[in-house]
Amino acid sequence: MRVLITGGRGMLGTSLAEQWAIKRPDDELHAIVRADVDLTDKAATARYIEKLAPDTIVHAAAVVGGIAAKLANPTRYLLDNLLVDTSVISAAIDARVPELLYIGSAVVYPEQFRQPLLEGDMLAAPLEPANEGYAIAKIAGTKLCEYASAEFGLRYRVAVPSNLYGPHDHFSPTHGHLIAAALKKVHDASVAGAPTVSVWGDGLARREFTYAPDLAAWIVDQAGRLETWPALLNLGQGTDHSINEYYDAARTAVGYSGDFEYDTDKPSGTPQRLLDSSRARALGWAPSTTLERGMANVYAAYLATIERHNAS
Numbered sequence: 001m002r003v004l005i006t007g008g009r010g011m012l013g014t015s016l017a018e019q020w021a022i023k024r025p026d027d028e029l030h031a032i033v034r035a036d037v038d039l040t041d042k043a044a045t046a047r048y049i050e051k052l053a054p055d056t057i058v059h060a061a062a063v064v065g066g067i068a069a070k071l072a073n074p075t076r077y078l079l080d081n082l083l084v085d086t087s088v089i090s091a092a093i094d095a096r097v098p099e100l101l102y103i104g105s106a107v108v109y110p111e112q113f114r115q116p117l118l119e120g121d122m123l124a125a126p127l128e129p130a131n132e133g134y135a136i137a138k139i140a141g142t143k144l145c146e147y148a149s150a151e152f153g154l155r156y157r158v159a160v161p162s163n164l165y166g167p168h169d170h171f172s173p174t175h176g177h178l179i180a181a182a183l184k185k186v187h188d189a190s191v192a193g194a195p196t197v198s199v200w201g202d203g204l205a206r207r208e209f210t211y212a213p214d215l216a217a218w219i220v221d222q223a224g225r226l227e228t229w230p231a232l233l234n235l236g237q238g239t240d241h242s243i244n245e246y247y248d249a250a251r252t253a254v255g256y257s258g259d260f261e262y263d264t265d266k267p268s269g270t271p272q273r274l275l276d277s278s279r280a281r282a283l284g285w286a287p288s289t290t291l292e293r294g295m296a297n298v299y300a301a302y303l304a305t306i307e308r309h310n311a312s
């Protein structure tokens, strides 16, 4: 099978490429990055996909960032994601690529709604303001896949992951996601001997975090058989925790004994985001990495990046 992964050096894309090489070494894998093709360029993307003629695409490229980054640059999160998604999905349709997995997001669901969230809850009520632009692009991508499947008989499906974390995450205290930011902040406090770490918001919001390599491994297994999937499929670990609990887990991973203080001028976002992933579980989804193990792995990856940086 000839496989195209977009966003091939992102957090999820890197895990996808790693898992593909392990699980399906005979496949012809193309894990592409921006230097191969800028996916906001519709014509260049169409040329690339037509020439490659992949059997399946896992579209994992997007402009992605933590809550503060999305609030600071809502235009980019809406515009670039619309451009990237329309380029990739329309090129795939035109080239009649038979299968495409679009990596969507749980932000397509309403801010204040029942928990856990079901696949049918998209567009049922207003979106979370902090994620609105990004979510509108993700909803457009999701609908494009649904329409293309129905209209042209293609197998274009949407994975709807919960919040993700993993060893290839971005450890930015300002633009990263919660777990990478928490590990970096707690590590820095530990090294500096600082008595406290600043947590954004009140620490009470709840999130479900899934370990990206678990998701990647399952996606690799599913490639080539997406016809068994519904139009969109929730993919979450199954449990949510408070932000405080994630910081506690980071404190344990780092071995830090200081305390937390709360910066309530920073956004908390939606109070809870938990997916009902029972449809995926019926298809065999069974992520196995515990939060403790995952945190320890991500922290080890962070320490390795520091070592590489110091050695260069």
Ligand SMILES: NC(=O)C1=CN([C@@H]2O[C@H](COP(=O)(O)OP(=O)(O)OC[C@H]3O[C@@H](n4cnc5c(N)ncnc54)[C@H](OP(=O)(O)O)[C@@H]3O)[C@@H](O)[C@H]2O)C=CC1
Binding pocket: 006, 007, 008, 009, 010, 011, 012, 013, 033, 034, 037, 038, 039, 040, 059, 060, 061, 062, 063, 064, 065, 084, 103, 104, 105, 106, 161, 162, 163, 164, 165, 177
């Ligand atoms: N991280 C999370 O918590 C969650 C992520 N998702 C979704 O999962 C997918 C993967 O996310 P994740 O791995 O975390 O994100 P990353 O930011 O780590 O990776 C995304 C990749 O997309 C690439 N990209 C962005 N714009 C372009 C472009 N115009 N042309 C070519 N490449 C581009 C980026 O390249 P560059 O570095 O050059 O910009 C980057 O390598 C995304 O669709 C995201 O929306 C869904 C739920 C949660």
Ligand SMILES: C[C@H]1O[C@H](OP(=O)(O)OP(=O)(O)OC[C@H]2O[C@@H](n3cnc4c(=O)[nH]c(N)nc43)[C@H](O)[C@@H]2O)[C@@H](O)[C@@H](O)C1=O
Binding pocket: 064, 065, 066, 067, 068, 105, 106, 107, 130, 131, 161, 162, 163, 164, 173, 175, 176, 177, 178, 179, 181, 182, 185, 198, 199, 200, 201, 205, 207, 243, 266, 267, 268, 269, 270
């Ligand atoms: C599914 C969806 O999931 C994500 O959206 P998010 O939940 O808005 O993202 P987040 O990881 O930035 O915040 C989570 C929570 O954590 C709190 N928090 C505390 N302290 C820090 C902190 O230091 N940094 C960050 N970023 N958050 C912090 C913060 O206040 C908030 O309550 C995206 O990955 C998005 O790409 C996506 O697709």
